Amino acid sequence: MDASLILRVSAPLLLWVPMAVSAYLLVRGHNEPGGGFVGGLVASAGLVFYAISRGQGAALRAMRLPPASWCGIGLLLGLGSGLLAWIDPSAGYLTHRWWFPDIGFKLPIGTALVFDIGVYLTVIGTITAMVFALLGEEAA
Amino acid sequence: MRQALLVAPILIPLAACAITAMLWQRPAAQRRVGLAAAVAMLLATLALLAEVIGGGMVVGQMGNWPAPFGISLVVDHLSAAMLVITGVMGLAVAIYAMGEGAEERDRAGFQPLFHALLMGVAGAFSTGDLFNLYVWFEVMLIASFGLLVLDRTREQLDGGIRYVMLNLVGTTFFLLAVGLVYGLTGTLNLADLARVAPTVENQGALAAAGMLLLIAFGAKAAVFPLFNWLPASYHTASMPVAAIFAALLTKVGVYAIIRVFTLVYAHDHALFGPVLGIVAMATMVVGVLGAAAHYDIRRILSFHIISQIGYMLVGVALMTPLAIAGSVLYVIHHIVVKANLFLVAGAVRRRGGSFALRRLGGLWLAAPLLGIGFLIPAMSLAGIPPLSGFWGKLVVIRAGLEAEAYVLAGVALAVGLLTLYSMVKIWNEAFWKAAPEALPAAPWTRAERFATFAPIVLLCGVTLTIGFWTEPFAAFSLDAAEVLLDREGYIAAVLGTPPAQLAEVAR
Numbered sequence: 001m002d003a004s005l006i007l008r009v010s011a012p013l014l015l016w017v018p019m020a021v022s023a024y025l026l027v028r029g030h031n032e033p034g035g036g037f038v039g040g041l042v043a044s045a046g047l048v049f050y051a052i053s054r055g056q057g058a059a060l061r062a063m064r065l066p067p068a069s070w071c072g073i074g075l076l077l078g079l080g081s082g083l084l085a086w087i088d089p090s091a092g093y094l095t096h097r098w099w100f101p102d103i104g105f106k107l108p109i110g111t112a113l114v115f116d117i118g119v120y121l122t123v124i125g126t127i128t129a130m131v132f133a134l135l136g137e138e139a140a
Numbered sequence: 141m142r143q144a145l146l147v148a149p150i151l152i153p154l155a156a157c158a159i160t161a162m163l164w165q166r167p168a169a170q171r172r173v174g175l176a177a178a179v180a181m182l183l184a185t186l187a188l189l190a191e192v193i194g195g196g197m198v199v200g201q202m203g204n205w206p207a208p209f210g211i212s213l214v215v216d217h218l219s220a221a222m223l224v225i226t227g228v229m230g231l232a233v234a235i236y237a238m239g240e241g242a243e244e245r246d247r248a249g250f251q252p253l254f255h256a257l258l259m260g261v262a263g264a265f266s267t268g269d270l271f272n273l274y275v276w277f278e279v280m281l282i283a284s285f286g287l288l289v290l291d292r293t294r295e296q297l298d299g300g301i302r303y304v305m306l307n308l309v310g311t312t313f314f315l316l317a318v319g320l321v322y323g324l325t326g327t328l329n330l331a332d333l334a335r336v337a338p339t340v341e342n343q344g345a346l347a348a349a350g351m352l353l354l355i356a357f358g359a360k361a362a363v364f365p366l367f368n369w370l371p372a373s374y375h376t377a378s379m380p381v382a383a384i385f386a387a388l389l390t391k392v393g394v395y396a397i398i399r400v401f402t403l404v405y406a407h408d409h410a411l412f413g414p415v416l417g418i419v420a421m422a423t424m425v426v427g428v429l430g431a432a433a434h435y436d437i438r439r440i441l442s443f444h445i446i447s448q449i450g451y452m453l454v455g456v457a458l459m460t461p462l463a464i465a466g467s468v469l470y471v472i473h474h475i476v477v478k479a480n481l482f483l484v485a486g487a488v489r490r491r492g493g494s495f496a497l498r499r500l501g502g503l504w505l506a507a508p509l510l511g512i513g514f515l516i517p518a519m520s521l522a523g524i525p526p527l528s529g530f531w532g533k534l535v536v537i538r539a540g541l542e543a544e545a546y547v548l549a550g551v552a553l554a555v556g557l558l559t560l561y562s563m564v565k566i567w568n569e570a571f572w573k574a575a576p577e578a579l580p581a582a583p584w585t586r587a588e589r590f591a592t593f594a595p596i597v598l599l600c601g602v603t604l605t606i607g608f609w610t611e612p613f614a615a616f617s618l619d620a621a622e623v624l625l626d627r628e629g630y631i632a633a634v635l636g637t638p639p640a641q642l643a644e645v646a647r
Contacts, residue, residue, distance in 0.1 A: 065162075066164050066165065068161045068162070068164040068249075068252070069161065069162045069164060071158070071161050072157075072158040072159060072160075072161035072162030072163075072252075073158070073162065074158075075154060075157065075158035075161070076155065076158045076159070076162075079151060079154050079155055079158065082147075085143075085203075085204075086143065086144060089141060089143065089144070090143065091143065091204050092143060092200045092201040092202050092203060092204045092205075092210075093143060093144075093146075093147040093151075093200065093202055093203075094202050094203040095203055095204040096203065
């Protein structure tokens with residue numbers, strides 16, 4: 001693909017800024033609009049842009065694992081987040097568990113966050129897999 | 141422990157789907173994980189069945205949100221039996237899929253999709269919530285579309301598009317019905333619905349929603365006149381995929397009909413009973429006639445799926461304990477037999493070189509084990525005693541006679557005869573007549589041979605067991621029918637006693 005010089009040079013920026021924003025959205029989703037799904041979409045937008053400007057190979061290298069693996073890890077996290085429910089064996093699957101460590105301020109950590117990270121990874125894996133397949137078709 | 145068992149049939153395939161997706165570039169490892177997961181799922185479903193038989197219905201509220209606010213999973217006798225049969229089929233097809241063409245299939249993503257499909261099916265059998273049922277239908281639809289077009293051929297894409305379009309129409313009807321039901325009752329929890337449905341003022345609108353549900357489930361179950369997607373697509377799928385589709389997909393629709401119309405719409409049986417009866421008869425007749433007209437094994441078998449769905453609906457149409465027990469027994473028997481016939485068809489293709497009856501022949505001499513593997517499920521499908529199909533048909537027809545539905549019983553008998561005609565046709569053409577051209581030399585490697593025949597023999601064994609040792613299966617079916625008809629028991633098990641008065645009837 002013959003992307004312009006400007007695009008190629010600014011590609012890393014266009015990858016990392018959406019990544020940072022997506023992480024912010026993911027955490028913000030805790031109590032406010034945001035969350036794993038929209039965060040994942042923003043992150044995959046960054047990756048897709050990177051793939052367009054630097055080529056698919058570079059984007060896949062930046063991702064380290066193939067998209068399907070991202071999906072798999074995400075699904076396992078989602079699945080695993082529900083297992084902690086059985087600290088009490090009579091509780092239903094996916095019952096939330098919370099932990100509020102006091103480090104100057106209360107840090108709310110819960111299984112919901114683990115689940116959301118799972119959603120985040122799954123969305124990234126799915127979107128990149130689909131878009132890369134389409135990009136590959138265009139190149140061929 | 142009960143809670144863990146309850147979700148295990150959903151979580152095991154989910155984990156398998158995730159892990160096989162992570163192993164995307166290593167098909168051999170995927171296959172091992174897939175097989176292990178299939179074994180684990182079968183064991184988990186068996187444990188769940190034992191739990192249900194020993195301790196009654198297993199109910200769980202996901203996330204500990206009390207019903208009817210959260211999503212309930214409810215496994216009673218029927219659900220548990222369907223889950224076990226899903227486990228058996230999952231294992232049989234997982235082994236079969238290690239045979240011919242395993243490498244290419246796994247490179248194309250067979251394993252993650254296959255386990256996603258099993259997850260969707262298990263979820264649909266476990267859920268106690270109408271909207272959640274819709275979600276599981278979607279999971280199944282997406283996974284099955286991926287499986288259908290696994291080989292990326294033109295023929296498969298053509299079949300796949302029709303499959304997806306017609307199924308999407310079905311699920312849209314489902315969604316409309318869900319919206320209407322929620323508007324009328326303020327709840328989607330099946331137990332809560334069963335509680336408030338008889339008291340809804342606008343019974344006409346509720347019945348209309350019921351009719352939409354019937355259309356949606358009917359399209360899934362491939363009943364007359366909504367069956368067109370099935371013969372248009374099933375014969376294009378690769379054989380393990382066709383087998384798991386034939387075994388499970390339509391039966392999820394049948395299960396949904398049984399569940400919703402015995403639980404939520406039981407009070408409206410005067411309306412839905414006759415409708416279901418006519419649909420059942422038309423489905424039986426059209427399916428079997430379609431099969432009689434075809435000369436391709438896969439198409440014949442596809443049409444027989446449709447025909448047999450009719451028998452399963454008889455129970456809901458009559459709504460007597462015996463008739464429902466007949467439906468339960470029939471579904472269990474049919475899943476095993478039908479999947480087995482598709483597995484045999486795959487082996488016939490491999491051994492005889494074709495699916496077209498015209499070009500086949502002489503297989504009885506060349507591969508007697510295959511012949512026996514065909515005869516047992518085929519004769520069982522036709523209802524020859526003492527095989528499992530005979531008992532299924534016997535109970536269904538007897539229930540029809542007892543309920544004085546003589547036409548229904550007569551049609552069921554006649555269709556059995558025509559089924560026998562189709563099966564004998566396959567037998568005569570593919571196995572008995574002399575081969576029109578020389579058979580290819582035995583093409584199986586040892587591992588492939590094992591992977592092909594082990595599941596066929598296993599499923600034949602199940603068919604024979606149901607046939608010769610019917611007593612426990614019949615008793616179980618009667619128990620299942622009793623539980624299905626005991627709506628108060630279901631409501632109490634899910635909502636607790638006295639039921640929480642939470643969903644108010646909209647006025």
